[in-house]
Amino acid sequence: MVRLKTNSIVKLFLCIVLCICFLQLPHVNADNISNNAAEFTISPVYPREQKEDDAGYFDLNVKKSTTVPVKVKISNLNKNQDIEYLIKVGNATTNDNGTINYTNFKNKKDTTAKYQLTDFISKTELKQKVTVKAGSSSEVTVNLKVPKQKFPGMIAGGIYVERLTNAYVDEKSGMNTRNHFSMTLPIILTEQAKVKRIAKMELDKVTVKNGPEITAKLHNVKPVMFGKLSIDSKITKKNRSTVLVHKKVNNYQVAPNSSFDYLVSDSSNQLGAGKYTIDMHLQSGKRKWHLVKDFVITSKQGAPLTKRTGWFGVSMLLWIIVVVLILIIAALIVVVVRQRKNLKR
Structure with a gap:
């Protein structure tokens, strides 16, 4: 009887644990999975100026006074919906964490740069929109107009593609939220077969x-x-x-x-x-x-004494207090000794 009761209690405890675990499992919605999928790919269509066919990005050796068509193939993987995309061209910059950002859309040019990538592109092609039909592909062209004057070294930037058709309304919160899906293809331009890699x-x-x-x-x-x-x-x-x-x-x-x-x-x-x-x-x-x-x-910029540490990891403020106390005690001792000498006299 005792064993049967023990087994029953154990089984009841396991059932309670399983029920709690089941209730805590996240509810997965199939629609949410499809909304969170990018559902598109981009790939470069190389012009004849491409150095390597399998580079995976645009690595172009261009000539002055020429126009180079840079094409990006956008494939819509959604077979049921036409999707609109935003295409922008940006310049390469260095992030503070030591990585290269190939799509900086700010117009401010570095003071040491003779040219930047966006100088070679018309304003109408810097920002474009295209709708790709369901389950199909489309090509977007950006024409690089190389100037008459030669440029030294290399110029870097990139083509940025963002999916726009992915907005939905959350009926509970009433907020219009948009998932953000984007991809980038770097573009590197040179005019010399061998670039002098002298950096400073x-x-x-x-x-x-x-x-x-x-x-x-x-x-x-x-x-x-x-x-x-x-x-x-x-x-x-x-x-x-x-x-x-x-x-x-x-x-x-x-x-x-x-x-x-x-x-x-x-x-x-x-x-x-x-x-x-x-x-x-x-x-x-x-x-x-x-x-x-x-x-x-400056004194305003520096760390306050309460936050600064001194010897043995002890706060500087505490060290100052200790030193002041020691000086006060030493002064009191000197005063007491002198008074005793005066009384003896």
């Missing part, structure tokens, strides 16, 4: 924000793209050798004629007000750069 990195400025948060603006001033960049940065007090902040990163990628903000130190390093020096060693393959710059942290 510069340290434009050091920015200090409250905390302090210290950022170095690194600038590639040459029309050359390169990768596997390592950055070894150190911060010291000016004219001192003790390293206060040390940071190292690897495998950064840099776009031609571009700059990016490299975070050298965040607020966790607790640097106070004063004059400092940033020392940076950069290397990409055989290329090496040594960049040094002085900067100042």
Whole structure:
């Protein structure tokens, strides 16, 4: 009888656990799965200027005063619905995390760049829309008009394709939300068979924000793209050798004629007000750069004493309090000793 009761209790407990697990399983809706699928692909249609047929992107060796048709094939995988797409052309920039963005749509040109990709394209072709019928494909053409003047090095950018027909209304919330599906094909242009890959990195400025948060603006001033960049940065007090902040990163990628903000130190390093020096060693393959710059942290920007640490990881404010107390005690001892000597006299 005892065994039967025990088994019954165990079975009842297992049933309760299974019911709870079943109730907690997420409800999957087939319509949501289809809405979350991109349902399209893009592929390059190479012109004769393409260097390699299987590159997977546009790597073009162009000639001056020519027009190069760059075509993108968009395939609509949805067999039941026509879908509209947005096609835009952008320029290559370097992100702050050390990756290349091939579709920057801002018009601001780098001061060191002679040309950028969007200079070769008419305004009507910088932004286009196309509707692809269900289960079929369509080609979109962007014509690159190469100028008469030769350009050095390389120019980089990309074609961005975004699916527009994917909006739906959530009846419960009443909000109109849109899933975002997009793809990009890089475009790289050169006019020489062999590009001189002479790169030059510069340290434009050091920015200090409250905390302090210290950022170095690194600038590639040459029309050359390169990768596997390592950055070894150190911060010291000016004219001192003790390293206060040390940071190292690897495998950064840099776009031609571009700059990016490299975070050298965040607020966790607790640097106070004063004059400092940033020392940076950069290397990409055989290329090496040594960049040094002085900067100042003001009293408002520096970390407060309550957040700064001193010896043995103890708060600087606590150390100051201890030192003050020691000085007060020492002063009291001197006063007491002198009074005793006077009383003896």
